[in-house]
Amino acid sequence: MADIDVVLTDARLWARGYPGAAPAGRPPDAAPLRTRTPNTRWDNVFTTHEAESTHWDRPASIMPAGDGFVVGVPLRPSSPAVSVPRMASAERIAFDPVTPQGLSPVPTPAEAFAELFAALPDQLRLLGPCRRLTVVVPTEWGKRRRDTVDTAARRIAADVSLESLAQRAVSLGASSGPGQRIAVLEANPLTTTVTLVGRSGTRTWIEACEHDPTVGTDDEDGAATAAVAARLPDFARADHVLVTGPIAPDTRAAVRAALEALPGCPADIRTVSGADLLRPPGTLENAAMQRFSLPTARATGSLRDHAASLRRSRTRRVLLPAAVIAVAIVAVTGIAVGVAHRPSAATGSPAAQASSALKQHPSGSPGTVAAAPESAPAVRPNAPAERTTTPGVLPTAPGTPGAPAGPPPPPGLSTAPGASPIPAPGAGTQLFDLVRADIPPGWHPGSRTDARVDLVPDNGARQRITVTQRQLSPGATLGDVAATLDQQIAQRPPGSVGELQRDSVFGDRPGLTYEEYPGDGTTVRWQVLVDSGVQVSVGCQYESHSWPAAAGECERFVRSVHVGA
Known part of the structure; x- marks a missing residue:
């Protein structure tokens, strides 16, 4: 039993089929699309065919041919093919009348949609009947056209659901x-x-x-x-x-x-x-x-009583953790006082070892700082750093657990919170072995790894400049990087990454540009440069409605990037 998902517009139809059983004897041209990332933990649960799907993208049209119809024919002025959604829209004003014999020269909209849906299993190379059919229809469609689609869809599937495109x-x-x-x-x-x-x-x-x-x-x-x-x-x-x-x-x-x-x-x-x-x-x-889950019934009583109970429950949830934290602070303070008044017997004691560690790192934190995700919310100068995976061509999704921190920063690049950048802004700070740039005035390094540096403003604004580097294969060009980016953007959730702009010039530097939307009210504008076999990506993160205020600083930084010894 297969599942089919359909997106229907006036001019186009997109469909994806999910086979419920491994299709035997699949023709060579029916290339399956693997859309699930391999995971060894679940490979013993999902078989290979369950990770496959087939895709069909054609005009939503039918054309008479012999004793039947051909679906998906391109719509041209000289072609007898017609758009089925447009036929449903024009049913009331432009439908051919019924002949005296009771036969219509053209199919009704319900019959046309039925022909369109009946062709989907074959076009998607699916075996067996369709178990579930989901159809996304134009948002402006009302009950009449939705009922027409529902009637036609139930000719091939018992479980039918309709959604608006918006x-x-x-x-x-x-x-x-x-x-x-x-x-x-x-x-x-x-x-x-x-x-x-x-x-x-x-x-x-x-x-x-x-x-x-x-x-x-x-x-x-x-x-x-x-x-x-x-x-x-x-x-x-x-x-x-x-x-x-x-x-x-x-x-x-x-x-x-x-x-x-x-x-x-x-x-x-x-x-x-x-x-x-x-x-x-x-x-x-x-x-x-x-769709079939029942909502939880609200307790009886007025809305005012219900809201008051919610306020009381939230107050209890806030007070209880606060009390626990207060007790924990008192206990830790008592332990610290006891340890402070207890003399250490030797330098090898735990107290002496802790004292030695604090002398090496007065802040009490490790000497290196883990990097924050490329698409995470902008950080404040003294905020604790986050972790991330090793950056690749395209930034990873926010919240991904990451790798350990990289090596100590190169000379002249301090990562201590609140530290002044050395050398001074405008002196061409060495970010990586082969990458230098001018740190903007009023900014300082926030965190770094061996392939990534984050710069944050001193005033704690919700902004960040992220620089990543990646060594390319010998002979790789900007076009090769663009092709890889296109593939990775296609795998990201819809609406999370914008369209890749080729031949984009920003800060007098030609390269590739795209925007990332982390989902926290900010936008990251990425400028990808390729120079001397190194890919350098500069991401300027800002509040989504404040690009004019952040554009100048970002453009000057991109202009100052230098790759080479």
């Missing part, structure tokens, strides 16, 4: 807090829909929706598409904007520029492709379980 796009992204508002722009060739979606944890809901059936990406200018977003209520209150749909790169750039010109538009604009809206393997089962 809520799917928001649910797959990283959550940065208990309450968010996200604007989702669905750009199609002929129509435009903008939806304001609220999110809290795993819950999503639609707060407002604006649809224009006369404006699409086929228009020459992106200003018309942006004007639809401007009509959305509370558009300026959105935390960020997600742009999705089958959009050409030049059209996407025009729409982005038009959105940025809107008064009050969020500075954080992200792009999500249609394929990124498909759920990863293993999440369809969880989504189905959530």
Whole structure:
């Protein structure tokens, strides 16, 4: 029994199949997509076929052929192929009448959708019947079109669920807090829909929706598409904007520029492709379980009584740990006083060893500082350092447990909290063996490893400049690095990393640029440089709506980076 996930728009259909049994005799051209990272701990639980999925990306169209229909035919002016979603939208105004014999010359929308869905198992190389079919439909669709899709989908699967595209796009992204508002722009060739979606944890809901059936990406200018977003209520209150749909790169750039010109538009604009809206393997089962789980009933009583009980429980939760901490402090203080008044018998005693250790490290901390994750929240100058994995080409996800700290810093680079940078800013500090840069005035090194250095401002602002280095293979070029980055960006969760910009010039340095969104209200703008066989990545982390204030400092730092002996 297979599961199928479908994302449906006016012009395109993306589908992913998850086989429930190993497909025997799979044709060579049906290349499975491995989407689960190998894990030896679970390899004895999941068999190989359960880690495979197949993908299909074609126009959502049908075309008469003989005594049946062909699906996925490109839509061209001279072709008899028609878009099934557009057929459902035009049913009330442009449907051919029934002939005197009671036969319609074209299928009904339900029959057309049924033909489209019936072709999915074969196109996805799935064996056996479909167990569960999830269809993501355009957000503006109402009950009539949703019922049409549901009726057609139940011809091939008993378990059918429908989701709106805007809520799917928001649910797959990283959550940065208990309450968010996200604007989702669905750009199609002929129509435009903008939806304001609220999110809290795993819950999503639609707060407002604006649809224009006369404006699409086929228009020459992106200003018309942006004007639809401007009509959305509370558009300026959105935390960020997600742009999705089958959009050409030049059209996407025009729409982005038009959105940025809107008064009050969020500075954080992200792009999500249609394929990124498909759920990863293993999440369809969880989504189905959530649909059938019953909510926990609230205790009887008024809302005021319920809120008062919550306040009392929170107060008890705060007071109890505080009391435990106070008792622990008193106990530790008593032990410390007892040890201080107890003379050490010899230098080999524990007290003498502790005294010797404190003389070597007066702060009581190790001589080296572990690095913080590249996509973690900006740190304050005296905040305890975090740990991270060894940096690769693309930053790791926040919160990943990491490797131990690297070797001591090179001469002239202090990592002690509050220490002044030596040499002075502007003197070309040696960050690594082959990488030097000017530390901005008012900044100091926060933490480092052998492949990473973090710089933080002295005033404790939520900013950070991260520099990483990576030795490349002999003969590797900027294009090779870009290809690797594209592959790694495709594996990250949708909405967590922006689109890779090639041939980008920043700080008079050509390279690659992309943005990372850790989910904590900050953005990391990465500039990737390749020089002398070394890849140097400079990440400037700032609050998402404050790039103009951080751009100058970041650009000057990138300009000062020097690679070589």
